[in-house]
Amino acid sequence: MPPVSPTELTQVSRNCSFGGWQMxxxxxxxxxxxxxxxxxxxxxxxxxxxxxxxxxxxxxxCTEQNFITKAGAQSYAAQHGxxxxxxxxxxxxxxxxxxxxxxxxxxxAGFYLNATQQPWAQxxxxxxxxxxxxxxxxxxxxxxxxxxxxxxxxxMGGFGAVMIALKNPGRxxxxxxxxxxxTPAQVQWGQNAFSKYxxxxxxxxxxxxxxxxxxxxxxxxxxxxxxxxxxxxLETQLQPHVFAQVCETLQHPLMxxxxxxxxxxxxxxxxxxxDHLAHHAQALAG
Amino acid sequence: MPPVSPTELTQVSRNCSFGGWQMxxxxxxxxxxxxxxxxxxxxxxxxxxxxxxxxxxxxxxCTEQNFITKAGAQSYAAQHGxxxxxxxxxxxxxxxxxxxxxxxxxxxAGFYLNATQQPWAQxxxxxxxxxxxxxxxxxxxxxxxxxxxxxxxxxMGGFGAVMIALKNPGRxxxxxxxxxxxTPAQVQWGQNAFSKYxxxxxxxxxxxxxxxxxxxxxxxxxxxxxxxxxxxxLETQLQPHVFAQVCETLQHPLMxxxxxxxxxxxxxxxxxxxDHLAHHAQALAG
Numbered sequence: 200m201p202p203v204s205p206t207e208l209t210q211v212s213r214n215c216s217f218g219g220w221q222m223x224x225x226x227x228x229x230x231x232x233x234x235x236x237x238x239x240x241x242x243x244x245x246x247x248x249x250x251x252x253x254x255x256x257x258x259x260x261c262t263e264q265n266f267i268t269k270a271g272a273q274s275y276a277a278q279h280g281x282x283x284x285x286x287x288x289x290x291x292x293x294x295x296x297x298x299x300x301x302x303x304x305x306x307x308a309g310f311y312l313n314a315t316q317q318p319w320a321q322x323x324x325x326x327x328x329x330x331x332x333x334x335x336x337x338x339x340x341x342x343x344x345x346x347x348x349x350x351x352x353x354x355m356g357g358f359g360a361v362m363i364a365l366k367n368p369g370r371x372x373x374x375x376x377x378x379x380x381x382t383p384a385q386v387q388w389g390q391n392a393f394s395k396y397x398x399x400x401x402x403x404x405x406x407x408x409x410x411x412x413x414x415x416x417x418x419x420x421x422x423x424x425x426x427x428x429x430x431x432x433l434e435t436q437l438q439p440h441v442f443a444q445v446c447e448t449l450q451h452p453l454m455x456x457x458x459x460x461x462x463x464x465x466x467x468x469x470x471x472x473x474d475h476l477a478h479h480a481q482a483l484a485g
Numbered sequence: 486m487p488p489v490s491p492t493e494l495t496q497v498s499r500n501c502s503f504g505g506w507q508m509x510x511x512x513x514x515x516x517x518x519x520x521x522x523x524x525x526x527x528x529x530x531x532x533x534x535x536x537x538x539x540x541x542x543x544x545x546x547c548t549e550q551n552f553i554t555k556a557g558a559q560s561y562a563a564q565h566g567x568x569x570x571x572x573x574x575x576x577x578x579x580x581x582x583x584x585x586x587x588x589x590x591x592x593x594a595g596f597y598l599n600a601t602q603q604p605w606a607q608x609x610x611x612x613x614x615x616x617x618x619x620x621x622x623x624x625x626x627x628x629x630x631x632x633x634x635x636x637x638x639x640x641m642g643g644f645g646a647v648m649i650a651l652k653n654p655g656r657x658x659x660x661x662x663x664x665x666x667x668t669p670a671q672v673q674w675g676q677n678a679f680s681k682y683x684x685x686x687x688x689x690x691x692x693x694x695x696x697x698x699x700x701x702x703x704x705x706x707x708x709x710x711x712x713x714x715x716x717x718x719l720e721t722q723l724q725p726h727v728f729a730q731v732c733e734t735l736q737h738p739l740m741x742x743x744x745x746x747x748x749x750x751x752x753x754x755x756x757x758x759x760d761h762l763a764h765h766a767q768a769l770a771g
Contacts, residue, residue, distance in 0.1 A: 214748055214750050214752035214753070215713070215715065215744075215746040215747045215748065215752065215753065215756070216752040216753075216755065216756055217755075217756045218756070221752055268554070268555050268751070269554050269555065271557040271560065271755065273752070273755070273756075274557065274755070274756075274759075427501070429501065458501075460501040461501045462500055462501065464500050465554070466500035466501065466502040466507055466559070467500070467501065467502075469502070469503075469557065469559070469560070470501070470502055470503045470504070470559075470560075473560075
C-alpha cells in the first residue's frame with residue numbers, strides 16, 4: 200500500500216454552523232507517525248473567496264471536540280470570514296508505555312513541542328505538526344489566503360500559541376491566549392512535561408519557554424491574553440504576572456486582561472472569544 | 486429526617502459566563518420522587534433587578550449539560566437580561582425496570598408528560614415538574630419578574646415547549662422550538678413513548694398532542710419554529726409541514742423557518758439561538 204499523504208483528509212463529520220461548515224477531518228500525520236483528528240470551520244465567505252486562517256490550540260485533556268462544541272467561535276468566524284483550524288492535542292493510540300496513564304502528560308498533553316526522549320520522540324512532534332505539516336494540509340485542501348494566519352489557544356494551548364508565535368517571527372499576523380501556561384520551567388505541569396519529553400537538562404527547555412523566548416524575540420508582535428482571576432491554576436501553573444513583568448522590562452507589547460470571577464473553563468473562553476476573533480480579524484485584514 | 490422541599494437548591498457548579506453566572510443546582514423533586522439537576526443562567530442584570538425567565542426543554546438523551554455547554558445561549562441571555570432555566574430531561578436513578586435500556590424511552594426521554602402507566606407513573610411526571618414545581622423553585626430562589634416567562638426547546642423538548650404552551654394559555658409570553666416533534670401520535674418516537682407512558686388507548690394521547698391541542702387552543706400565541714432541512718429525522722419523526730397545514734387551516738400564527746443544510750445538532754441550535762432569544766426578549770419586555 201502506498202504511503203498516505205498528510206494532505207489527504209478524510210471527512211469524519213460535517214455540520215452546518217452559522218452559514219458555514221464545522222468539519223472534522225482525519226489524516227495520516229507523517230511527523231506524528233499516527234492518525235490525527237482536526238476540526239476545520241469554513242465560514243460562508245470560504246465558498247467564494249480565499250480566507251485567512253486562525254489556528255486554535257486546545258488545553259490538557261482536550262480533543263478537537265472541546266473547542267468546536269463549546270467555545271462558540273463559529274459565530275464570530277462567520278462574521279469575520281475566518282477559517283478556524285483546531286487540531287487534537289497530542290498523538291493518540293501509539294501504544295507507548297504509559298501514554299494514557301496521566302491527564303497532564305502523554306495522550307491529550309502533547310505540549311506542542313518536539314520530544315527528544317524515548318519513547319515519546321517516535322511520535323510526539325506536535326511543534327512540527329502545528330507549525331508545518333498541518334498548515335500544509337490546510338493549504339492543500341482549502342481556499343486560504345496565503346500568508347494570512349494567526350494563532351490562539353487555551354492553557355497548554357495558550358502556551359503553545361505564545362511559544363510558537365515567538366519562535367516564528369513573521370509567520371503569524373497576531374497571537375492571543377486564554378489562561379496560558381507562561382512559565383513552564385517554573386511550574387509542575389511544565390516541569391513534568393519538559394523533563395519527560397526533553398530530558399532533565401533544563402537548558403534544553405529554553406527552546407520552548409516563553410520566559411526565554413520573549414527575550415530573544417525578533418519582532419514585537421503584540422500578545423493578547425485573557426486570564427480569569429478565579430482560575431484555580433492561576434498562581435500554581437499559569438503565572439501571567441511573572442511573564443508580564445518580563446514583557447514590561449523588555450517593552451514587549453502585552454495586553455494582559457485579568458477578568459474578575461472567571462475560571463479556567465470554556466464558559467470563560469466563550470465569554471471573550473468574540474474579542475479574540477475581532478483582534479485576529481483586524482490583524483488579518485488587508 | 487424531614488422531607489426536603491423542592492425549593493431547596495444545592496449548588497452543583499458555578500461558572501462565570503458573559504458577565505453572569507451559569508449555575509447547576511440539584512434539588513429533591515416531589516412530583517418526580519427523585520433528585521433532579523437543573524441549569525440556571527443568571528444574567529448580569531439579575532444582580533440588580535427582577536428578570537424574565539426562559540425555560541428550555543432539551544431533547545432525547547440530553548441532561549441539563551448539553552444546552553448549557555453547547556447552545557451559546559448565555560451571550561444572548563446576558564444581552565437581553567433573561568434568566569434561562571434548563572432542566573434535565575427525565576427522572577433518573579429510580580431503579581425502574583428497563584429505565585436505562587433505550588435512548589428514546591425512560592431515562593433521558595421523559596417527554597414532558599405525566600405518565601399514568603406502571604411503573605413510570607411513580608416518577609415520570611415531567612409535565613407537572615416543568616409547568617409547576619420547577620417554576621415554584623425558581624421563583625423561591627431567584628429575582629424573577631412574576632408572570633414574565635417563556636418556553637423553548639429542541640426535538641422532544643421542542644414538542645414539550647409547544648405542547649405546554651398550548652395547554653397553558655396566558656402562562657407563557659412566547660414559545661419557540663428547534664426541530665420539534667409535532668405529530669407524536671403519528672411517529673415512532675411519540676407512539677412508543679405515549680403508549681408506554683399513557684397506555685395503548687390513543688384517545689388519551691390527545692391531551693399531549695400538538696396536532697390536537699392546536700385545534701383547542703384558547704389563545705393564538707405565535708409559534709416560532711426553526712427546522713433544518715438536512716435533519717435526518719425531519720420526515721420520520723418531526724413532520725413540521727403536517728403541523729403547519731393545520732395551523733394554516735386554523736389561522737394559528739406559525740413562523741416555520743426551514744433552514745437549508747442544517748441538521749438536528751447543537752450546531753444548528755447555536756446558529757439560530759440569537760434569533761430565538763431576541764424573539765422571547767421582545768415578548769417578555771415591558
